[in-house]
Amino acid sequence: MTRFLLKFSKNAKRYLLASILCAGVAIFFNFLMPRIVGFTVDSVIGDAETNLPAFLERFYERLGGREYLRANLIVCSAGVVLSAVISGAFNFLSRSSLAAGTERFTKNLRDALYRHTQFLPFSWHTEHLTGDIIQRCTSDVETARRFISQQLIDVVRTVILVVLALVIMFSMHPGLAAMTLGFIPFIMAYNTFFFLRIARKFKECDETEGVLMTDVQENLTGVRVVRAFGRERHELKKFDKWNELFAKKWIDLGLTLGVYWGVGDVVSAIQLMSVVAVGAYLAATGRLTLGELLVFISYTTTMAWPVRQLGRTLSEMSKAGVSFGRMKEILDAPAEEPGGETEPPLRGDIEFKNVTFSYDDTEVLHDVSFTVKAGTTFGILGATGSGKSTITYLLNRLYELPEGCGEITIGGMDIRKMDRYALRRGVGLVLQEPFLFSRTILENIDLASRSGDRALIKKRAAAASIDGDIEGFSDGYDTMVGERGVTLSGGQKQRVAIARTLMTGAPIMVFDDSMSSLDMETDARIQKTIREETKDATVLLISHRISTLMRADKIIVLENGRVIESGTHWELLEHGGIYRRVYDIQTGGGEADA
């Protein structure tokens, strides 16, 4: 845990240290106030011997001694205000640098988590639940933040406070100081014990709340079922049951908490009372001055609350360990390694050689081999689950082909020897359900290309037949996508994604079922322009629609992870296999020609 903390507090450490130092100074001057009051009561108003450090004594004498102060009580008052101002100033500095330190730490942590999730392999993402990751990146970060900004500092501050108070108190009257000190372990133990004990009850309450929450949520998401079966009464009964239980659990906890608070108050007040009573006895018998008694009372009051909190803080600090562990799990997952050839020969032929690939234990590709000649258009026909998407994932190394499962080469170079990012930059991929970011449409199209060239963006949008739709939105190209803006239809998203990929001018373009939501005419029009826009690019078209594939230079048919037919459109029709049958169905019956 310490290593974890240090790693993310590189530029925050000195602020945290400064904060602690300033807190010490602030506490010191805060403790000076009661001393000034005590001194005034004893040696100015009263006639006790002054008992000041040498330099203060000299200053006191030069000022004119007791007589001067008696005539000018305002000087004592000014001393109180001055120490308050100094204490306040350092308090402010302490808090500001604490904030600067913890917020730096938090930013480091947040950025590191984000960066790491960006560079984790795609397979990691498919294996983990989004909600869980987000929770780790948000609430666990918050726990870590609180750990430093509140708990850790609170402990340090309380320790300084107690030590400083005790030093001063012991210098005045060791016996009374020892008595005051005697209460502290007891108070701390009581609080720690109690909090550990009710932590379980708290957890139970939280769990009941979770159940109630789930109940309401299920009722709301299932509202159509509830209504259709007329089950409102049943639902209300169920809700009442949980709602009552929830209230009951908390009220029960309230009883325990009440006792805890009450006893805590009593213990602290008894501590103060003992100081007052014993102190009064000591003062009455001349073993303590009145001023010192007032200092004791004041210090005891100041210490009471932080000491009570300390027990709670200590018991809560243990929770932070769990959060650190959960974050570490993300940060320790191995990220994708870049490395390899940064300028791979992407304009060469793409070759799949005996590729076999499995997810978990399910084989999705079996001994797949084919060659895509550079600059040609290549079609892959297959149904859902035939393994056609896996081909694209392997090609741009979203999934890594393990050793011994065949080889994928581009321009004769194994893609595993290429720099991952150079490869992906060179493979423009459009997916069936493309993801658009919640930015403007313009930014979405220019996302990978970063050209900032508005005219070019419009040209590519026109090539993807989406320009008309975009002009129709209220803010045109500057319309926001997503929650804060327009919701695009599946077909519109696909076309924006096509424009986005066209912008990159990648030497290899893969359209993975990316025209499925478009009608045949738009599909054909876009294909024509794509071919014109990307003259020398190698294009892979993946579809279950013959009309999308028929103009390709070569087509393969994929079924259950195997290549079962390959050839040109006409060759495949001649061959009379699955391709032919799909063609017949899609063109509406038996005619050979469309």
Place this chain on the structure above:
Amino acid sequence: MRESTDHEGKLDLRLWLRLGPYVKKVRRPLIISIVLLAVSSLAEAAYPLFTSYAVNTFVVPGVTRGIGLFALVYALIILAGGVAVAFYSRSSMVVELTTGKLLKRACFVHLQELPISFYSTTPVGYLLSRVMSDTDRISSMISWGIIHMLWNLCYIIGAVVFMFLLKPSLAAILILVIPITAVITWIFEKKILVENRKMRAFNSMITGAYNEGITGAKASKTLVIEEDNCASFGVLTGKMYRASVRTAMLRGFLLPLILFCGSLAVAAVLKRGGHQVMVGGMDLGVMSAFISYAVGIIEPVVEIAGVITDIMAAQVCIERVTALLDEPCLIEDTAEVKEKYGDSFEPKTENWEPIRGDVTFDHVWFKYPDGGDWVLEDFSLHIPAGTTVAIVGETGAGKSTLVNLACRFYEPTEGRVLIDGRDSRERSQLWLHSSLGCVLQDPHLFSGTIAENIRYGRLEAEEEDVIRAARLVSADQVAARLPDGYKTEVGEGGDRLSTGEKQLISFARAMIADPPIFVLDEATSSIDTETEQLIQNAISRVLTGRTAFIIAHRLSTIRQADLIIVVDDGRIVEQGTHGELMAAGGAYAALYEAMRIKEEDEEVFDGR
């Protein structure tokens, strides 16, 4: 839902009065709390008096006799204060949880009465936070907000009274500190409130960014924009950093200011009080009490200012909850109907007529509550009991409108829907809904076992009934495949089952009550061939002998229908039997052709 966004610094009493009925229910514990907190805070306010007494009686004259008794009395007061704390904490908890419970219940009940149309425009997450967190915050304001405020107020009043009893002239000076501290805290708290709001906004943007970064991981990788994402995320966390530090500095400045106010008070006591002690106008004990008060009175003032800002902030929650409670129930049974048939929570089933399932649309005009064009214009159609009606059309064409009207999830804008010859508004909603068997496209199951889910269709059903219903629609095969059979937990929303399995269970749930009216929204999502076959068998078995509305996506289902209604762009464009419509060669014929291609394609690849 409507919601105002601007509530800076204005306390709207009318909103708070809306809570009256809920507070009334907790009058007793609230009063107990208030009485006890007064005891506790007055005890605390009296502590300096003991110091003062000890100084005057023991320290100054140098007497030790009576210190024991003094300590005893002091301890008793402390004990009384402690007991008061324990009990008012408990009753405040009762106040908090009871008001919270009542508010939650009121929201829940109202949500059961709101029309389905309300749910299609309001996200569940939004409603959930109204029912859960907003009500929690309101109830904690009613209890702890009031407690803190009154406790501190009592303390201040007590302290002021004690000070005046001790030395009015010095008390008058000290009191001046109260408004100064209050004003300073108030100004700062309001600023902090605004900053906090900003921070929360940034915080949710950060959560959003994580969400996008993770759900969009595939896109980011294929576009190789990871570095750009990290850079823009860094900008966002940078903004959050600055906002957080600014807020912390505001807070960091407030504290020393308050400390400063306190030191001014101490300084005043020292100057004025010290002088009086020297000239003999006051004793040292009184002065030491004043010093304690000078320090002690500051914090309660700060607390009160803090509580007031909290209350201001909580007002938004009241606004949101009352807005939810004020949301109109567009579909409501009339008083006479409720009188005869009961409402959704207290039905009078003894007065319910049996239902045959004859549905008539009588000159129905309809448009959706959120506006737009007429969806139905003067539509009339008689569906005799036992008819199977298939509704077909493109996705988003408005196929569910007729079903929603027949089931009275919506009511016609004009015209009538008759059930068994009588306007459906003449009977209660529950009467109709209890006779429906519904299978929805995305079949929602509740967490619990398979048996419990099937029993949802008829709560008093025996185990044999559950099994019989399951067998009727082949859902028994789902149960047979699972480790614990009918006792298998399905998980939240039925997540542990596949869509096809969920649909079979929901068929059984619909069938167990043997409903005269059956509604089916066929699944479009891909279901494995085997389950698909089971579902097709289930459909043909459940159609016999009841009125059925099917929003159909499969040819085999459509061909079984007695009547086919073709919907396009929210309007009914054709109606008739399969033969008639094919012969007409219109929209239906085209749609049929497209569906045929799709299904046959799937068959070719599915190993024939």
